[in-house]
Amino acid sequence: MKVIIVGAGVAGLATYLQLQKRLPTPSSHTIIVYEAHKDRSSSHIKPRPLPGPEALAVTDSAEVVGNMIALTPTTMRVLHYIDKDLHDLFRSRGCQNEAYLFKTARGHSLGMRPTDDGRRPSERTVSCPRALLRKCLLDFVGERNIQYQRVVAVHLEPGARPVVRLADGREESADLVLGADGVRSVVKTAILGPIQDAAQFSPHYEGFCGVGGFMKMNQKDLLATSVQGYGNIVFTFGPTGSFGYCLAAPPEQQVLGWWSNWGHAHIPESNVMDPDEIRRQLHERHGDSKDPIIQQIIQSSTTDRIYPIWTTPELPVWSAHGAVLLGDAAHTLPATSGQGAGQALEDSVVFSLLLSHYLLDDAAEPNHDISDAQVIQLAAQGLFEIQAPRVAAIKTRSRNLYLSKKRITSVLLEYVYYLYLYILIKIPLLSNVILGSVFDVQDDFDLEERVQKYLMKRKEDLREKKLNHHP
Numbered sequence: 001m002k003v004i005i006v007g008a009g010v011a012g013l014a015t016y017l018q019l020q021k022r023l024p025t026p027s028s029h030t031i032i033v034y035e036a037h038k039d040r041s042s043s044h045i046k047p048r049p050l051p052g053p054e055a056l057a058v059t060d061s062a063e064v065v066g067n068m069i070a071l072t073p074t075t076m077r078v079l080h081y082i083d084k085d086l087h088d089l090f091r092s093r094g095c096q097n098e099a100y101l102f103k104t105a106r107g108h109s110l111g112m113r114p115t116d117d118g119r120r121p122s123e124r125t126v127s128c129p130r131a132l133l134r135k136c137l138l139d140f141v142g143e144r145n146i147q148y149q150r151v152v153a154v155h156l157e158p159g160a161r162p163v164v165r166l167a168d169g170r171e172e173s174a175d176l177v178l179g180a181d182g183v184r185s186v187v188k189t190a191i192l193g194p195i196q197d198a199a200q201f202s203p204h205y206e207g208f209c210g211v212g213g214f215m216k217m218n219q220k221d222l223l224a225t226s227v228q229g230y231g232n233i234v235f236t237f238g239p240t241g242s243f244g245y246c247l248a249a250p251p252e253q254q255v256l257g258w259w260s261n262w263g264h265a266h267i268p269e270s271n272v273m274d275p276d277e278i279r280r281q282l283h284e285r286h287g288d289s290k291d292p293i294i295q296q297i298i299q300s301s302t303t304d305r306i307y308p309i310w311t312t313p314e315l316p317v318w319s320a321h322g323a324v325l326l327g328d329a330a331h332t333l334p335a336t337s338g339q340g341a342g343q344a345l346e347d348s349v350v351f352s353l354l355l356s357h358y359l360l361d362d363a364a365e366p367n368h369d370i371s372d373a374q375v376i377q378l379a380a381q382g383l384f385e386i387q388a389p390r391v392a393a394i395k396t397r398s399r400n401l402y403l404s405k406k407r408i409t410s411v412l413l414e415y416v417y418y419l420y421l422y423i424l425i426k427i428p429l430l431s432n433v434i435l436g437s438v439f440d441v442q443d444d445f446d447l448e449e450r451v452q453k454y455l456m457k458r459k460e461d462l463r464e465k466k467l468n469h470h471p
Contacts, residue, residue, distance in 0.1 A: 152166065
C-alpha cells in the first residue's frame with residue numbers, strides 16, 4: 001500500500017510513526033510525508049534559544065505552530081502508547097505541573113485542581129512551547145523522511161486512486177492520502193467538494209482572539225510566584241478576558257510561557273501588530289490585575305502577533321475515495337479545550353489500529369478477499385464513528401468556560417461569572433459534566449480497548465442485520 005501524508009505537524013508525524021509500527025509487513029508499504037514549510041517556526045524573527053542542554057529555539061512571538069501547549073495526563077498516556085522513549089523525551093523537556101490554579105481578575109482564589117490523574121504510574125500535565133511536541137515527533141520520524149513540497153490540490157474520483165498535485169506541477173497517486181494539513185486543509189476541500197453548500201464547513205471564527213509569548217525569569221522572581229517547584233498552571237478570569245501562565249520548560253531553565261484570550265467581534269485585518277499596541281491592549285484588559293506576574297509579563301512583552309481563534313464546523317464526513325482527514329483538518333478545536341494536540345494523537349492511533357486490523361483480518365481469511373480501497377473505507381468509517389462524537393463533546397464543553405464573547409460591563413454579572421466558575425471548580429461531579437474535557441478526558445483512555453469495543457459492536461450489528469434479512 002502506498003500512503004501519502006499531507007502535513008508534518010502533530011497528526012501527520014504521529015500517524016507516520018503509528019503506521020510504521022502497526023501495519024503488517026511494513027517493508028511492503030510506502031509512506032511519504034509532504035510538508036509545505038521547511039521551518040514551521042517564525043521565519044523573520046530571530047529565534048531566542050532557551051538555556052540548558054534540552055533547550056528549544058523559540059521566539060517571544062511564536063508564529064506558525066503557535067505559543068504554549070499543555071498535554072494532559074490522558075494525552076501523555078497516548079504519547080506513551082505511541083512510543084515510550086518519545087514520551088520520556090517530551091516529558092524531560094517540558095514542565096510537569098502539580099495543579100491548575102484558578103483566580104479572578106480582582107485577586108480572589110477560585111480554587112485549584114491537581115493535574116495528577118490518580119493512576120499509577122502517575123502522569124501530570126506537561127507544559128511547553130507548542131513547537132516542542134512537533135520537534136520531539138520529528139526527532140523520531142527523522143528529517144530524511146519528510147519531503148518539503150507544498151500539496152496544492154487533491155483529485156478524488158470514485159473507483160480511482162487519489163492524486164495529489166504539488167506546487168512544482170508534479171502529480172502523484174497513492175492508495176491512501178491522509179490529510180493532516182490543518183484548519184485550511186486542501187485534502188478537506190477535495191473531500192467536501194461534491195457536497196452541496198460545502199462552504200458552510202469553512203473554518204469558523206469563534207469570536208475570540210489570543211496573544212502569547214515567553215518570558216525569562218530570574219530565580220528570585222520564580223520563587224516568588226505560584227509556579228515554583230514542579231509548577232502550576234495559573235488561569236485568571238475577568239470581565240475583559242482570561243490570562244494564563246505556567247513554566248514552559250524544566251524549572252531550572254526559568255522560562256515562563258503566557259497567553260491571553262479575549263472576545264473580539266470581528267476578525268482582525270492582520271495578525272501582525274505593533275508590540276507597543278499589544279502592550280497597551282494588554283494593560284487595558286489586565287492592568288488592574290492584582291497578580292504581579294501578569295504585570296511583569298505586560299511590561300516585558302515584545303510579541304507582535306495576535307491569533308484569531310478558529311474552529312472547524314462539525315463535518316458530515318472525514319473521508320472519501322481513499323482520502324482521510326486527521327487532527328485539525330477534521331476537527332479544529334477551540335484553544336480553550338486544551339485538547340487539540342491530544343485529539344490529533346488519538347486520531348493517529350485509532351486510524352492506524354483500524355487500518356492494521358482490517359489488513360490483518362483480510363490476510364487471515366483467504367476467502368475474505370477485499371481490496372485496499374475497501375480496507376481504507378472501513379478504517380475511515382471507524383475513525384469517524386469513534387472520534388467524531390468525542391471531539392464534538394469536547395468542543396461543546398470547552399465553550400462553557402465563557403458565559404459571553406463580549407466584555408462584561410456589569411459588576412453584578414462579573415460576580416455571577418465568578419460564582420459560576422467557583423461552583424464548577426468546587427463541585428467535581430458538576431465540573432466533569434459541564435467542563436470535563438477542558439482539563440482532561442480521563443475516560444476511555446485505552447485506545448486499543450476503545451477500538452476493540454467498536455469492532456465488537458460493529459460485528460454484532462452486522463450479525464443482527466444478517467439475521468433480520470434471513471429469518
